[in-house]
Amino acid sequence: MEFSPALSALRIEGNLNRFANVSALLERNAGFGVQPIEDTVTRAQAAQIDLELLRNPALIALKPDERLTGDLLQGDGKAAVLHLIDAARATAGAISRDHPDPAGATDGPAHDGREASGPQASRTSLDARGDGPMSPWVYRQALASMLSGLRLPYRFDVGFRANLSGGNAAVAFTTAGVSMMPTSRYDQATRSWVDLDEPERARMSASYNLRVGLMMAALSFGASTGIERVSLHIDSIGLEEAVAQQDSAIATLMGQAVEAFDRLRDPGASIGSSKADPKDGDIHGDPTKARARMDDPRSGHGPRQGDNGDGTSTSDGASTSDDATVHDGSDGRSVDGTSVDGETDANTDGNADGRAQAASRADRVVSGDDAGASDAGASDDSATVDGASGDHASTDGASATQSSMDRRFEDLMRGVDIPDIDEMTFAAPDGESNTRPAADDASDAASGDDGANGAREAPGDVGRGGADGDHARANDPDANQDGPLSALRSNPTVRSMVTVTFSREAFMQRLHADGLAHVVDTYRMFDAAMHVDEHGGLTPTDAAFNLRDARFSPLGAQEEPEFSDTRFDGAVARVLGADRGSDMSIQRVDLLQRAVSDFHIIAAEPGTASADKAQRAMGIIDAIGDPELTEFAPQVGSALINGGDTPEFDFPLAGRLDAARLKARDLLFSGQLDQAIELIEAALTRFDQRFSNIPGVPRYFNSYAERVIYNRLFATPGEQTVLIPDNLFYAHMELSDVLAQLKGAKRALPHLNALVSYAPAYPLSHMKLAVQLAREEDWDSARAACLNALRVSLDRNDASYAYYRFAYAAWMRDELDVAAAAYMMSDHIASGQIAALEGELHELVARAQSQCVRIPGTIEEAQAVLRERNLPVWPHTEAAGIVRDAARVCVDHGMFVPARTLSVAAARMNDSADGGIDIVQAQFLRSLNT
Numbered sequence: 001m002e003f004s005p006a007l008s009a010l011r012i013e014g015n016l017n018r019f020a021n022v023s024a025l026l027e028r029n030a031g032f033g034v035q036p037i038e039d040t041v042t043r044a045q046a047a048q049i050d051l052e053l054l055r056n057p058a059l060i061a062l063k064p065d066e067r068l069t070g071d072l073l074q075g076d077g078k079a080a081v082l083h084l085i086d087a088a089r090a091t092a093g094a095i096s097r098d099h100p101d102p103a104g105a106t107d108g109p110a111h112d113g114r115e116a117s118g119p120q121a122s123r124t125s126l127d128a129r130g131d132g133p134m135s136p137w138v139y140r141q142a143l144a145s146m147l148s149g150l151r152l153p154y155r156f157d158v159g160f161r162a163n164l165s166g167g168n169a170a171v172a173f174t175t176a177g178v179s180m181m182p183t184s185r186y187d188q189a190t191r192s193w194v195d196l197d198e199p200e201r202a203r204m205s206a207s208y209n210l211r212v213g214l215m216m217a218a219l220s221f222g223a224s225t226g227i228e229r230v231s232l233h234i235d236s237i238g239l240e241e242a243v244a245q246q247d248s249a250i251a252t253l254m255g256q257a258v259e260a261f262d263r264l265r266d267p268g269a270s271i272g273s274s275k276a277d278p279k280d281g282d283i284h285g286d287p288t289k290a291r292a293r294m295d296d297p298r299s300g301h302g303p304r305q306g307d308n309g310d311g312t313s314t315s316d317g318a319s320t321s322d323d324a325t326v327h328d329g330s331d332g333r334s335v336d337g338t339s340v341d342g343e344t345d346a347n348t349d350g351n352a353d354g355r356a357q358a359a360s361r362a363d364r365v366v367s368g369d370d371a372g373a374s375d376a377g378a379s380d381d382s383a384t385v386d387g388a389s390g391d392h393a394s395t396d397g398a399s400a401t402q403s404s405m406d407r408r409f410e411d412l413m414r415g416v417d418i419p420d421i422d423e424m425t426f427a428a429p430d431g432e433s434n435t436r437p438a439a440d441d442a443s444d445a446a447s448g449d450d451g452a453n454g455a456r457e458a459p460g461d462v463g464r465g466g467a468d469g470d471h472a473r474a475n476d477p478d479a480n481q482d483g484p485l486s487a488l489r490s491n492p493t494v495r496s497m498v499t500v501t502f503s504r505e506a507f508m509q510r511l512h513a514d515g516l517a518h519v520v521d522t523y524r525m526f527d528a529a530m531h532v533d534e535h536g537g538l539t540p541t542d543a544a545f546n547l548r549d550a551r552f553s554p555l556g557a558q559e560e561p562e563f564s565d566t567r568f569d570g571a572v573a574r575v576l577g578a579d580r581g582s583d584m585s586i587q588r589v590d591l592l593q594r595a596v597s598d599f600h601i602i603a604a605e606p607g608t609a610s611a612d613k614a615q616r617a618m619g620i621i622d623a624i625g626d627p628e629l630t631e632f633a634p635q636v637g638s639a640l641i642n643g644g645d646t647p648e649f650d651f652p653l654a655g656r657l658d659a660a661r662l663k664a665r666d667l668l669f670s671g672q673l674d675q676a677i678e679l680i681e682a683a684l685t686r687f688d689q690r691f692s693n694i695p696g697v698p699r700y701f702n703s704y705a706e707r708v709i710y711n712r713l714f715a716t717p718g719e720q721t722v723l724i725p726d727n728l729f730y731a732h733m734e735l736s737d738v739l740a741q742l743k744g745a746k747r748a749l750p751h752l753n754a755l756v757s758y759a760p761a762y763p764l765s766h767m768k769l770a771v772q773l774a775r776e777e778d779w780d781s782a783r784a785a786c787l788n789a790l791r792v793s794l795d796r797n798d799a800s801y802a803y804y805r806f807a808y809a810a811w812m813r814d815e816l817d818v819a820a821a822a823y824m825m826s827d828h829i830a831s832g833q834i835a836a837l838e839g840e841l842h843e844l845v846a847r848a849q850s851q852c853v854r855i856p857g858t859i860e861e862a863q864a865v866l867r868e869r870n871l872p873v874w875p876h877t878e879a880a881g882i883v884r885d886a887a888r889v890c891v892d893h894g895m896f897v898p899a900r901t902l903s904v905a906a907a908r909m910n911d912s913a914d915g916g917i918d919i920v921q922a923q924f925l926r927s928l929n930t
Contacts, residue, residue, distance in 0.1 A: 057212055091142045099888070144923035161552035175236050235494050497539075510522055561582060564895070617637065687725075700762070774808065816848045
């Protein structure tokens with residue numbers, strides 16, 4: 001959607017939300033016996049309520065609560081914002097009670113035998129005072145729920161980070177701009193509607209956003225008494241600024257086009273630059289035109305281009321810098337709509353040709369300076385034709401006049417976009433250079449591109465424009481020729497408006513004393529980085545921090561398990577099925593890289609005996625159990641025994657397999673099918689044997705969630721799990737697909753069994769096997785494979801397909817009621833995903849009815865049938881409880897990398913219509929990012 005329609009849509013949405021909030025307050029009044037209510041309210045009262053809700057958004061921010069009684073519009077409004085703190089505390093307490101810690105009240109994991117510190121220290125359900133949750137998972141869930149449930153009139157995006165062990169939390173949200181604010185208000189004194197000018201709306205916008213920030217800070221403090229500091233980051237999405245820039249650019253272009261065609265139609269326009277022409281341009285009649293022509297350096301009069309006034313001439317095309325931009329003397333602005341310092345003036349009334357929607361234009365207030373800038377911009381085209389008349393006249397007067405006019409017309413039309421005219425029409429002929437002076441191009445870049453795109457950036461923001469981007473555009477010839485068009489192609493730039501850090505005690509005291517009354521003073525008390533202009537509005541400023549700062553995340557929270565040295569205690573080890581962080585690894589390459597790095601660290605340790613170093617290195621090799629790494633054990637031991645550093649090892653095993661896969665593909669595509677199959681099967685046999693002749697168990701894992709499932713459901717006590725190269729698993733999968741298509745299902749079964757052996761916790765392995773077993777009409781085995789897939793499915797699409805294949809296998813085994821129940825479960829979990837399901841189910845029902853077999857008619861009956869046969873009812877499987885507990889433990893212990901995968905799986909494992917990832921869970925997941 002274009003910027004202006006998007007801004008109009010946001011404004012309409014905000015207005016509708018304001019109506020809804022007024023209605024919600026009236027309904028609340030009816031419930032508490034307070035006036036006015038919907039039956040008695042007048043338009044004036046409704047307008048006053050709406051204005052009061054904007055002045056104090058906390059009044060209706062939460063659902064009606066019996067603890068907040070009486071008339072909310074009476075009094076100082078402190079009770080409403082203080083109620084947010086109580087509500088956040090109550091929400092956190094309820095979540096803590098409903099979701100007990102699966103690891104119990106235990107100490108955190110230790111590192112190298114030492115007691116846990118940092119994120120691992122916060123392991124009890126309640127904080128030291130006993131009145132607030134200290135579990136990071138509970139805090140994040142509570143704050144995500146509160147922030148997502150705020151009932152505010154204007155759309156906002158919010159994110160937060162938290163580090164309970166350090167007592168820090170950070171919240172960032174986007175502002176409601178000036179254009180969102182109402183354009184009029186009801187004046188009780190005069191009993192009339194009063195228009196709000198732009199400064200009043202700017203002040204209203206600033207106050208609203210600052211108050212929303214205080215509300216979010218109150219929620220952050222209220223969710224846990226362990227939070228000592230809350231940092232607030234208020235941003236503008238830059239949509240209004242982008243619309244203003246586009247409007248200004250369009251106004252400039254239209255002004256230049258109108259002026260250009262006016263000059264073409266003007267019969268008195270000077271078309272020559274000969275010294276024989278009259279100095280006033282041969283203009284007669286209206287003296288203002290004569291004055292303008294004499295002052296216009298493009299006319300070739302006054303001081304002529306190329307003439308220094310003393311009979312000497314400058315070089316062709318050289319123009320002075322004063323000619324680049326013509327300034328309006330009244331306000332110091334350039335007449336093309338750009339200010340002297342290169343910033344674009346807010347010209348919002350120049351878009352009369354339909355650029356903005358009617359609703360957007362009706363609410364836009366245009367100041368006199370803006371209108372003047374628009375008029376001035378429409379009367380000046382120096383940026384497009386300046387410097388075009390600097391050539392000397394030739395001896396042939398007619399030829400010189402025609403040549404000069406052609407050049408002037410070429411430059412005149414260069415910046416004008418006329419439909420249906422090829423841009424090559426005005427291109428310079430081959431062999432001729434552009435006569436436009438380079439100084440003019442640089443001038444245009446400085447006054448046009450920088451003004452349109454020179455937006456201030458928040459530090460640390462990735463992928464946003466800024467000074468460097470503007471400098472690049474200023475030196476880009478194509479961008480320089482675009483001029484105002486660059487503003488039409490630029491995207492909105494997020495701008496930092498306010499950054500502040502509140503301390504708990506001072507914030508609470510201020511909130512009890514002042515509420516949301518004097519918000520600017522409240523922010524200044526905490527040394528906020530913000531700038532309030534002369535009208536009371538917020539302007540962009542440099543951010544003092546961002547949410548990626550280390551203080552807002554637990555230490556090592558983004559560390560991958562492959563590089564972790566964390567050791568888990570008994571309760572955590574039970575939940576994760578792992579004794580240490582590396583027992584949750586899924587990437588073989590990272591494990592090998594970690595081992596090589598550890599060898600170097602061990603070798604560099606001073607004061608350690610060489611024999612001890614070698615023994616520790618051998619322990620690392622044995623713990624990983626990789627056959628390729630084991631081959632390097634003699635070299636590692638020898639280097640450490642001799643007191644030297646270990647070499648840098650290369651692990652070519654995976655590369656050799658890829659080379660064999662590529663060669664087999666080449667043979668296959670060249671038509672040598674049997675040779676290709678023979679080649680890749682031989683390679684796979686060698687690799688399989690290499691990983692089978694080791695003490696450990698070779699395994700492949702697709703995600704950290706599957707690793708936890710494997711640890712809990714499949715791993716045997718004391719098992720050493722060895723990771724295989726990923727491409728070994730992929731090669732078996734590719735070959736099984738080729739063999740199933742070209743050689744038959746039975747030929748592919750050995751490789752499908754290898755997939756299941758390597759990845760028993762991966763649903764795809766079981767489903768591929770089930771499909772080929774069904775082709776062989778081995779219904780018992782196909783049924784078993786589908787049940788195995790259901791047991792480990794963490795996604796509704798996987799579960800739906802597993803039920804579908806299971807239903808067909810049950811049908812073939814004459815279990816019609818079970819088959820119907822499975823078909824219904826498949827459609828219930830992921831409706832419409834399998835096209836053939838509906839037809840098969842109808843046929844099954846018809847056959848069951850013909851045989852007088854009773855089948856389930858509702859999803860509840862279908863689930864009951866499955867339970868009676870002791871069959872899994874997804875998502876209520878053993879895996880669901882495992883991933884939920886593991887997700888909670890990983891968040892509480894600051895292991896956010898596996899926590900994200902586990903949390904997504906836990907959220908998806910439900911049969912609701914929203915897919916599990918609702919707005920609260922999405923907010924929670926965002927808090928785990930870097």
